[in-house]
């Protein structure tokens with residue numbers, strides 16, 4: 001059993017807990033930390049968490065805990081991650097990793113120096129429709145990826161701290177642009193270096209210092225464009241959609257309408273209809289109404305399996321750091337009104353086979369953990385039996 005301390009008993013903490021208690025039934029959130037004792041106790045009672053505290057330091061030092069999940073307001077991520085790393089705990093941190101690339105880099109260094117496991121909790125690359133899309137792209141169905149458009153809009157966040165530029169690190173870009181940027185990176189290829197960005201952002205509706213609308217274009221070294229569109233002033237509820245265009249076809253994924261995924265290529269059309277619980281928009285519904293969305297469950301399955309198997313998860317702090325670097329350049333571009341270079345002093349690239357990560361339901365019995373290209377050109381598929389956990393492989 002993995003014993004988890006959850007720092008933050010807010011909206012995302014409740015979704016994480018529901019997903020964690022369902023994804024792998026052997027894991028438990030054993031300790032929850034909130035600023036107020038009333039909230040911590042209420043959260044623990046509601047979600048069946050054994051213990052609670054109001055002290056971050058006490059939670060990370062707890063010897064009965066294996067994994068610390070940081071689900072706190074953005075200004076507390078760095079402090080909590082560093083404390084958990086220094087206590088020798090595996091650390092999972094929600095998005096955005098830092099308020100700036102500098103903060104993210106300090107977190108990345110802290111976990112690497114402590115030698116602890118680190119996972120970046122970007123749930124939007126994990127819904128089944130997105131995993132299926134990524135699998136098709138990896139198989140070459142869309143040819144070379146030219147353009148990814150990712151959009152997330154809603155009327156505005158639910159807690160005060162999001163609206164405080166200092167505490168959040170920005171507005172709609174830092175809050176939701178981070179999702180769109182990582183979705184685009186995942187489709188374009190994490191081994192492809194993002195080079196420069198041009199961005200417009202402004203406050204059109206809310207009386208805030210940060211931006212409530214933004215549109216940006218990230219140019220990658222192979223010429224691909226990752227476009228993001230975010231708004232905190234969208235009156236039509238929540239909209240979350242992604243489009244991927246390649247030389248051989250296109251792919252649409254709509255999270256809000258739950259229409260799943262559609263792909264058009266020269267070979268034909270394929271459709272995947274999302275399951276009810278698949279919507280990442282789980283957070284749109286009153287907490288508890290909807291069992292944790294599959295994106296969150298897949299994410300925690302990947303993270304906790306990765307800890308057990310001593311492998312890297314699909315999303316690490318390194319990915320979170322790159323996203324922060326792209327957002328830093330986007331904020332600079334808003335000021336200069338020009339293309340701004342993306343500063344990545346520690347660019348390491350990634351091996352192409354790391355791009356896909358987990359793909360649930362490879363077949364009825366197996367989950368696909370990883371693909372590796374062999375020297376003879378064949379692709380080795382590493383599979384895990386869903387019931388026994390046994391690892392096996394096949395070639396394609």
Ligand SMILES: NC(=O)C1=CN([C@@H]2O[C@H](COP(=O)(O)OP(=O)(O)OC[C@H]3O[C@@H](n4cnc5c(N)ncnc54)[C@H](OP(=O)(O)O)[C@@H]3O)[C@@H](O)[C@H]2O)C=CC1
Pocket residue numbers: 007008009010011012013033034035036037039040054056071072073074076094095096121122123159160175283
């Ligand atoms: N991936 C996703 O889909 C989403 C991710 N997020 C991310 O999750 C993080 C939290 O957001 P969200 O849950 O919406 O925020 P909320 O405002 O809903 O909750 C914040 C939580 O942090 C607690 N907290 C604040 N300060 C402290 C402190 N000093 N010590 C201990 N606990 C503290 C609050 O405690 P109290 O209530 O007692 O004051 C509350 O439990 C953010 O980084 C956000 O970007 C958020 C939404 C969706």
Ligand SMILES: O=C1CO[C@H](CO)[C@@H](O)[C@@H]1O
Pocket residue numbers: 095152154156157158162175176179283
């Ligand atoms: O995707 C999301 C939905 O909105 C929330 C509040 O603005 C975000 O924090 C979250 O990441």
